[in-house]
Amino acid sequence: MTLDIESATPALCRLQLGSELRQLRSAAGLKSTQVVKRLIWSPSKLTRLETGENASVETSDVMALCEIYGASDEKKAMLLGYAAVTKTKRDWWQSAAYRPVIGPGFKAFLGLEATASALHTYESEFVPGLLQTEAYVRVIHQRAHEGLGVEEVDKLVAVRTTRQEVLRREGAPLKLTAIINEAVLQRCVGSPAVMRDQLRHLADVADSMPNVRVQVIPFKLGAHSGMNGPFVVLHFPDRAVLKPIVYLENLADAWVTRREDNVERYNEAFTDLSALAPGHRESLSMIQTAIKEL
CATH class of the missing domain: 1.10.260.40 (lambda repressor-like DNA-binding domains)
Structure with a gap:
């Protein structure tokens, strides 16, 4: 096509x-x-x-x-x-302002994310990037990149917030399904005020945007198929000939895999997690409880 x-x-x-x-x-x-x-x-x-x-x-x-x-x-x-x-x-990430803080692996991911029609992500440690507030992501980068100056951190924050425009793009906004570990709700990133604002934003977006779905994996459910680490599966429009692609990252690197057997494993893992996790309303209730506890 x-x-x-x-x-x-x-x-x-x-x-x-x-x-x-x-x-x-x-x-x-x-x-x-x-x-x-x-x-x-x-x-x-x-x-x-x-x-x-x-x-x-x-x-x-x-x-x-x-x-x-x-x-x-x-x-x-x-x-x-x-x-x-x-x-x-x-593309916006190719501009001179952003190039110094975007590595090759993440650059490849940005191209995929901007193109994708749907994104399925499991996150165990923090709120997924597309749902983060500016203050929350700033704390993460300040902790993860302690050697960077204020200007570099500002650029990293700008990259994260600019990415979020895919959720509101005209005509065909990205459909995001985010499954997060309960630990994400319990770990206070920054001050309690920063964390409360982040969780309120997470709940508001999930409740008000029809293209965003958030589910929480409670501790009480025990072992699950996401315990080997976070991952993202990207799906593309019907008009494209692109098959789903998986994005992975760690402290040292970021990369994508197109191997069909790998993609199938991650698709199956996400399907299992989605079936295991409570539905939309119960997950929102867990987020609201975490806000009250802060």
Whole structure:
């Protein structure tokens, strides 16, 4: 399926282009090693193209691949249109103000998040980023990046709050389902006032925005399928040829995985957690109780 080039974001065009190129290579019966050998490219160059990791895509590279794959004129024109968007438009996180504080792995995630139609996340330690208040996220970054100056922390906070616009984007806001551990409600991040405001915001958003659903895993439920750590599963619009992708991060790195067996495991884990956790109203009640206890 094709995208509306006029309204498509660079992130979506890069991802759609990469997926289309992978399909063309597969249909041509070619391995990536064969392609890079013919074009005298490094293996990483083709990988970046097929995974949408480049900030922009050269039309000459797309032309060369289309020739090798025997793409039709119609397909070639479509892919060149995607490449042109990546050269003429910029995603907000590519601006000079944000680049210094965004690592490669998280940059890849931002492109996916901006493109996704639905996001399923399990978080065990803190409120998911899309639902954090400015004061709450500032405390997290001040603690996690103690060597950073005020200006760098301000940029990190701005990145987090700008991300949240996907929940209110015009036409097709992101559908967010967030499952959190009860520990998130009990751990006081910052002062009690900061934490109360954060929990009130969490409850208000979950109760007022139809595209946001929050569930809480109570301690009393014991062991569950999210105990190996937090994760995010991203789902994409029907018009895209992109399959679900998983995003993971730790203290040192952040990365995405597209392997179907890995994605399926995380999808199953999220389904299990959703079935295990109390529903919307009971989860909101747990949040309200935590607010009173503060």
